[in-house]
């Protein structure tokens with residue numbers, strides 16, 4: 001069996017791994033990432049006729065953003081959970097709005113992908129031509145999956161996709177299956193680090209919120225519209241229900257999908273209750289009303305790259321009574337990163353930011369310890385581990401940690417994009 005790394009080798013995102021076994025070729029994800037100038041970068045080319053099956057692990061664009069390219073001329077069969085493609089549809093529309101000039105597909109191709117997808121629930125087995133496929137909950141965002149694949153010749157592979165081992169307010173932690181896998185493709189976004197305990201980070205956020213509201217300030221929390229916004233809203237609504245929470249941006253449409261696919265959530269009843277109590281902002285009049293109110297505003301985009309979070313930043317940044325809490329990953333060169341590093345964002349021409357600015361680690365990726373723990377469950381059968389979806393430093397640091405835990409009988413690969421790996 002051969003694995004071609006078409007993207008995601010020593011880099012975060014652009015996940016695309018082609019698994020070849022005889023005449024069967026499975027493509028695990030086909031995503032994009034962005035260069036320093038924020039231009040989308042595609043994975044290496046693969047002909048749609050050469051794909052026996054496309055597996056979409058979750059809705060983030062770095063896993064599905066290039067997949068519609070395969071449906072311009074082809075119709076390969078795809079596999080995912082239902083909420084994955086429902087969320088992906090909204091993210092793809094948004095992506096095309098910003099990048100239509102450089103992306104050569106449109107929503108028609110996305111709908112072709114959707115129409116050719118076999119939707120599987122967690123734990124449901126799909127079998128055809130001797131290959132077997134099962135998804136398990138990856139704990140990362142709604143519908144996110146760990147892929148268990150058995151090829152026609154009986155080789156067993158596990159692909160983590162993006163994975164979170166820890167339970168959150170919205171999702172249960174990753175739920176691995178007890179199956180003897182020989183090859184593992186593992187993400188390494190935080191392969192070199194461990195996260196602080198979740199309860200400590202949550203307590204810190206609630207403290208900042210309380211302090212700000214006490215001095216009659218407003219809290220702005222720029223957050224990703226998928227997962228992070230719902231997580232923060234659920235935390236505040238559950239632990240400090242007397243605080244008014246407002247949500248603005250694409251968050252509403254995404255939350256509707258979360259509500260429609262409630263069975264994927266950790267506690268569907270709690271989620272329902274939370275989203276009956278929080279407020280959705282519907283227009284400019286609403287916005288003007290809340291900017292002078294002691295409340296929490298959760299708004300997309302998470303890195304302050306457009307969206308209502310930028311509007312609120314411009315209104316709230318001058319007043320030292322206000323707080324801005326960053327809870328999402330901040331890419332280098334992003335507006336959010338500049339705000340944290342320099343305390344100002346020249347591109348937005350807002351001048352000096354006087355509001356209190358904090359960053360808290362609410363990551364939805366497992367840290368090093370979590371990843372090693374997941375891999376050690378396969379200690380007796382695993383022979384090849386392929387580390388992807390992480391920068392060089394993170395990937396090699398994870399390699400060291402795995403070696404220590406699993407010993408040298410396992411071959412651990414840290415491929416570059418473009419590399420081909422022969423596995424037993």
Ligand SMILES: [Zn+2]
Pocket residue numbers: 013015060062063162389
């Ligand atoms: Zn990813």
Ligand SMILES: [Zn+2]
Pocket residue numbers: 058060140162
């Ligand atoms: Zn992801």
